[in-house]
Amino acid sequence: MKYNCFFAILCCAITLFPLYGGEKEHLVPISFDQVSLTDHFWSNRMRIQKEVLVPVAFERTEVGLEDLRRTGNYLKGIQDEIASTSRFNTSDLYKVLEGAAYLLKMERDVNLENQIDAIAKIISDAQEIDGYLYPAHTTGSYKDAELWGGAGMGDKPYSWVVHSHELYNVGHLYEAAVAYYQATGKKNLLAIAEKSAQHINKVFFEGDKNYNEGVPVNQAPGHQEIELALVKLYRATNNPLYLTMAKRFVDIRGVTYTPTGDGVMSPEYAQQHVPVREQKEAVGHSVRATYLYSAMADVGALTEDSTLLPALKKIWGDIVNTRMHITGGLGAIHGIEGFGPQYELPNKEAYNETCAAVGNVFFNHRMFLLEKDGKYMDVAEVALFNNVLAGVNLEGNKFFYVNPLESVGNVDRSHWFGTACCPTNLARLIPQVSGLMYSHTEKDIYVSLYTSSQTNIPLKKGDVQITQKTNYPFDESIYLSVNPKKNNQKFSLNLRIPTWTENQFVPGELYHYIDNNKKEWSISINGEFVDNPTVEKGFVSIHRKWKEGDKVVLHLPMPVRYNHAIKKVEANINRVAITKGPLVYCAEGVDNEGELRRYYIDEIDKTPLIKKGDNMLENIDIISNLSAHYLDENGEATFRSIAMLPYYAWNNRGVSTMNVWFAENEELVRLTAPIMPLALKSIRASYTHEYDDVLAVVSGNYPKSSFDTTIPRWTAYPKLGGTETVDFMFKEQTPVKSVAIYWYDDNGGVQLPVSWNLEYKIGDSEWLDFPLYTTDYYTILKDQFNLVHSAGEDFVIDALRINMKSKQNSSVGVLQVQIEVD
Template sequence: MRRLLPLSLLIFFCLLLAECSKPPSADYPIRPVPFTSVKLTDNFWAPRIRKNAEVTIPIAFSYCESSGRVKNFEIAGGLDTGAFRTLYPFDDSDVFKIIEGASYSLQTYPDPRLEGYLDTLIWKIGLAQEDDGYLYTNRTIAEKHGGKGLHEWASPERWLLDTVLSHELYNLGHLYEAAVAHYQATGKRSLLNIAIKSADLVSKDFGPGKVTVYPGHQVIEMGLVKLYRTTGDKKYLDLAKFFLDIRGPHGEQYNQAHQKVTDQNKAVGHAVRATYMYSGMADIAAIENNAAYLNAITRIWEDIVYGKIYVTGGIGATGGNEGFADPFVLPNATAYCETCASIGDIFFNHRLFLLHGDGKYIDVLEKTLYNSMLSGVSLSADRFFYPNPLESDGRHQRQAWFGCACCPSNVARFVPAIPGYVYAVKGKDIYVNLYISNDAQIEAGGGNVKISQKADFPWSGSVEISLDPSEEGRFTLRLRIPGWARNEALPGGLYKFSDHNNESVMIVVNGENINPEIADGYAVIDRKWKKGDRISLFIPMPVRKVVADTRIKDDVDKMAVQRGPVIYCAEWPDNYEGQVLNLVVGSEPSFTTEYIPSLLNGTQIIKTKGKLTRRTLDGKIEVSDEKDVTLIPYALWNNRGPGQMRVWLPVKPESSKPLPAPTFAYRSKVSGNKVTRDIIAVKDQIGPSDSNDHSVSYYHWWPDKNQWVYLQYDLDKPETISKSKVYWFDDGPDGGCRIPDEWEIQYKSGNAWKSVQAGSPYKVTKNSYDSIEFEPVKTSAVRLMVKLNKEFSSGVYEWVIE
C-alpha cells in the first residue's frame, strides 16, 4: 500500500500543474491560510477533527456500502448486475462528499489503508463513467435495462429535467470538489481526470445555442470554479457563470430562479441551494470583479442577517421548502435549520469576508460554527441531526443515517477543513479570525511567519499568541474583536444584548498594554515583529441575556443566554423532573458559571433560578416555587437521549408552555392507525393560530388518502364524556394535507366500537375548532374517525374530549 506523497513531491506536482495550466491571477483579495498549514492543538476542535477521521468518515463509507450507493457505481461500471439500489438519483453525491472529506482528513491524519480504499473506490467511479464523460449511475444502470428503472425525476434524455429534480449537475458539482481535494491531498490525478472528462462534456453540451437548462440544485458552480483554479482552464469558469446567468426570471423561488441572479434582493426558497448559489456568485465576483454579482449577494446577506437567521446562526425556518420564510418568521419548535444549510452559510460568510475583510462576516460564521452547525453531529461523531430546532418536546433524536444522507456526508467533509477558517492574509496583513489553540505556518508579504495560539475557546477569552517570523520585519496583525465582545449579539440588530457589558478587551504586546485602532471589527497592530514577540488578548466572557426583535413572535417575552460565541439551552437531564418547556426565569435572573470536566466531554455550564408553570382545568396558570436551573451549550443537547429542550427562556408565565391540565386527553394514552413521534401533539394543549401554522406541533396521516383513519384515547378507568372538538391541519395550497371529508366520534362499549349520538351534524372547517356535543357515554376508550379526501391527506393539531 503506497503512502501519502512526501511534501517535496506534492509541491513538485503542484508546480508542474501550475506551469501547464496557468492558474488564475485574479481571485479573492484576501487569501485564506489553508487548513494544511494550521495544526489545531486545542481540546475543543482538535478532538472533533480526529473523531471525524476515526468515526464519521469510516461509518459514512460503511453506510454508502450497505445502502447500495457504492453498489450503484459497481453496477453502472459492469462489475455487478441488477437494478439501481438506492432511493434517490442524487445518492452518488454522498460518495463524492465523503471522498472530499476523506481527502482533507488524509492531509491531517495520513492513513494508507484509507488512501487505498479511495483508490479502489475511484476506480469503480471511473468504470461507471460513460465513454463521453457522462456520470450518473441511475441513468447508466437504467439504460442497461432498456430504460427500465430510470428515476421519475430524470428525463429520458440527459440533462433536460435537471432544473427540476434530476440532480445530474448537482452530483457533478460534488464530484469536482472531491476531485480537487483528492488531487491536492495525494497528488494523484485519478479522480481529477474523471472530473475533467465530465466537465468537458458539460462544457460541450451546455451553453448558448446548446442546452440552456440551469441547475435545479446549485453546487456545480463552486465545483467548476475549483476546477478552474486547479487547471487554469477558463472554460470551467465561463461555464459556472453561464449556469448562474441563465437562471430566472420565470422559474421558481424554491431554487432561486424567480429572478435573474443579479436582480435578487432577498433570500428565498431552499436554504442549501441558496447558500451554494450565493457562494458560487461570490467566487465569480472575486475572480472577475463582477460588481453586479457582488451587489446582489451583499443585499441578500443583509436580508438573511437582518431578519431570517436564528440566534444559533441557523437558517431555514420551514420544513416544507427546507428553507427561508418571510422576515421575522422564525419559529423555534419547528425550526428547520438544516445542518447542510449551516455549512452552506459558513461557506457564504467566509467568502464575503475574503471579499471585504469585515469582521461582521466572521461574527456570523462563528455563531453558526459553534451552535447550529455543531448541533448537527453528536459527541460520539456517529449520530446526526438533519433539522436543528431550538425547542423540543422530546420527539427529536439524532440518527445514525438518513435515506437522504446529505447532512452526514456534509459534516464528514466540513469538519476536517475547520482549521482553514482561522487565519487569512492580504499582502502584509495577517487576519486572526478564530481563537483556537494551534501552530500555523503563514506566508505573508513574501516572508514566512510561524504563529502559535494558546487558548481555551470557547470557554475562556484569554488568548496567548506567539510570533516567529523568518526574519524581523514590519507587517500588520489584525486580531478580530468579536461582535459579542463589543456588545453586538449579531450584526444588524435582529438580536441584541439586553444588558450592556462595560468590560473592555485588553491587548498586551510583550508585556505592554496597547490600545490599537479597531477597524471593521479587527484590532490593527502594525509594527515591526521579531522572533519571540508575544501578544496577550483578554476577551471578557460574561453571561449575556439576548432579546430578539419584537417582530419575531415566537421570541416575545423570552430571552436567550449567551456566553462568548456559545448559545445555551435548558435540557431535560439537568432540570427539575425533566421539564423545561414550562420553565420561567424572570426578566432579571442572575447567573453563575463553571466548567464541568465530566459533563459532555467537558463543558461550561450556566446556573440560574426559575419557576415551573402548569395549566389548571379552569384555564389558569399555576406557578411553582423557585427551582435550580442548569443551562448547557445548545450544540451539545440530545447527547444524553431525547427529552425536552429550549433555547428561548420565557420571562413571563404566559410565554411559557405550561404543563397541560389533567384533562381526559392528557391523562390518556394516545394511539392510532399510524403512530409517529408527532402523535402526542394532539393532546399537548397548544393550539395553532390557523390551520397552516407551522410554529406549533401537529400530527398528520400523509401520504395516506381516500380512506378512513383514526386517533384513539385510552384511560385506565371509564369516565363520562359528552363533547369533543378538533382543530384540523391543512397546508394547502402547496402541501399534501387538507381538511377531511368527514369525521365522527366513536366510543368503546364492551368489545365493540359505537358511534356517539350527536346532537347536530358534524362540521368540517378550517382555521377554527370543529365541535360536537353528544349524548353522554361512559367509556375508557374513544376514537376520532376521519375520512380522508380522495386527493389529499389530513392532520390534527388538537383533539379535545370533555
C-alpha cells in the same frame, strides 16, 4: 510560497481572492493543511473524523459505489443488475472522498489512499467514453424512476436538469478530484473530472449531436454545486475553460430558463426567478442558495467582475436582518427546505438543514476574504459552533439533518439518511476548519478564528510564525506568540473582536442583548495593556515592528448573556435565549425536572454557576443553575433554576426534550402549556402525536374553526382507522351536567371521527355507558361544539372517557373539551 493572482485558498476551496478591478487587495487565507492544531476542541474532532466519521461514511455510501460498479459492468458488457433509480446517491460518495482526501493532506495513510484509488477505478469504469457519468441513464434504470416533477431525472440525459442532479453529482466529484490531487499528486480522479467537465461544456455551451438534438442545453442546474467545483478545477489545472464555464452557469441562471409552478417547481426554489445580479433577498432552497452565493463570490473575484458584489451584499443583509436563526441556521421552512417569508423563524418546527449551515460558513468566509470585514466571520463562527457542530454527535457516528430549536422529546440523531448530504458535508468541512483561522495580505496578518494552533504566514518582507494557545470557545483569553523571521519586521496583526463582545450576539437586526452583563475586552503586548484600542470592521489592529518572541494576550470576556429577538419575529415575542461567548445554550429535559416549556426566565442572573460537564460532556462549560421559575400543571409558580449546555452538545445522552427560547413571563407559559382545571386530577390519552398535547383540550382557548392551527390541540396522528380514548380523572367525585367537544379536522390526515361516545367510572368500577339525555345524540359537526347532557340530576362520577372511532384512512383530533360540573 508563491501565489498566482488568480488563485485562492479558501476553507473548502483552497483559493486566493484577487482584486476586483484592481481596486483593493483581498485576503489570502492560509490553507488548512498549513495550520497545526494543538487544542482539544478541534483536534479531538479531527481524530474522530479519521477514526469514526469517514469510515462510517464510506460504509454507508456503499450503495452509491455499488451503482457505479454496476454501471461499469454494464458498459463492459458484464452481466449484472442495473443501477438503482437514485438521482444523487453517488454525490454522497464523492463528498466522503473529498473529506478523506483532506485527511490525507494532513497525514498520508497508505490504506486510505489505496481505498480511494480502488474507488477511482470504479468511477472511471462507470464513465461513458464521451465523459457522461450518471448511472441511471447509462444503465437504463431511469425507465423505472420518476421522470418529471420535483423528483424527476428526465427521459434522456440532461432533459430535466432542473431536478436530475446530473451536474450536482459531478460537481462533488470535481471537488473530490481536486482534493485528492492536491493531497497526493495523483491525477486518476482529476482525469475523470476533466473529461466530464469538457463533455458538459460541449453539451451545454457548444452543442453535441448526441444530446438535446445538437442544440446547446444552455441551462443552469436546479441544484447549484458545479459552479463552485468548476472554480476549484480551474485553480487546480490552470485551464481557463473551467472558470469560463463557472461564470456562464452563474450568468445564465434566471435568464435562459425559469420554471413555473409552486414548491420545488417555483422559480424562487433554485434562485431562478431573476438574473443573479438583480437578486436582493435570500429565497428558495437554502443549501442551493448558499452554494450559489459562494460561487458568485468566487467567480466575481477570479474574473474581476464587480457587478456581482452588490447583489451579494444585499442578500447577506437580508439573511442576517430577517431570515437567520440565532444558531446561524438557515432555511426555516419544511417542504422546500428553505427560506420562508421574512422574520418567519419558528422554533420547534424549524428546519435549519445542517448543509445550509455548512453553506452559511462557505458564503461568509468568502465574503470576509473579499471585504476584510469581521462581521462575516462572526456569522460564520456562530453557524459553525452552533448549527454545524450540532449536526453530528460527540462520538461522530450519528447525525442531524434538521436542527430545531425546541424538541418535545421526539427528535434524535440518525445513524444515516436516505438523502445523506448532511453527514457527508460534515465529513468534508470539519478537516478544513483550520483554514478559517488565518489570512494575510502582503503586509498584514488577520487572525479570524481562535484555537490553539500554529502556522507560518508568508508576508512580502519575510515569514512570520504565529502560535495561539487557548481553550476557545470556553476560555476567555487567547495567548499569541509572534515570531517574525526577521527582527523588527513591520506589519499589522489584526485580531477579530467578535460582535458578541458588544451589544448583540450576531451581526444583523434580529437579535440583541437585554442585560447589563457586558464586560470590556482587552489586549496587551508583552505585558503592557493597550489603552483605548479601536475596532475597525471587526478587527483590532496592532501595527508595529515585531521581534521574535513578542507576546500578545487578547482577553474576550464571556459572561452569560440574555437575548431578545425583534418583535417582527412572532415566534419569540416575550421569549429569551441564553448565550455565552460564541455559543448558544439550551436546556435538556435530562438535566431538568418537569416540562421545559413550563419554565420561564423572568429575571437576569448576574452570577450563574459555570462548571465543566462530566462523562459525555467532559471539558464542556455547563450553566448549572440559571435563575428561573416553573409553572406546574396545577397553575402554581415556584422558583426553580435551569441547567443549560451548549446547543451543539444536546442529544448526546439519549432522547430528551430541549429548548432554546424560553418564555420570560408566567402569562406566556399559561398560553402555551395548558393548566389542569381545578376539578381534574389528570388527563391521559391512548396516544398523542409528538407535537401535540392532551392537556390542550382543556386550555380554554376558543377555536376559530375546526382547522384552527393557532392554538394547541390533541390528535392521535399518525394512528389511522382505530379507536382512541381520552380519559379525565377528577380529584373527587364530581357531578357532571354536560360535555361538549370541538373537533379538529385538517381535511387530510386528521378528520372528524366516524362515531364517538362517552363512558364513566365510579370508584374502581368498570367503564360504564354515559347516561345520555333522552333528546341528545352524539353529533359529529365541524366548526362548532358538539354538546351532550347527562340524564338525571345526581350524576356524580370519578372519571370520564371519550371514545372516538377514526375513519379508515385518517386519525382523530380534538381542539377543546368543555365539561360542565355542578
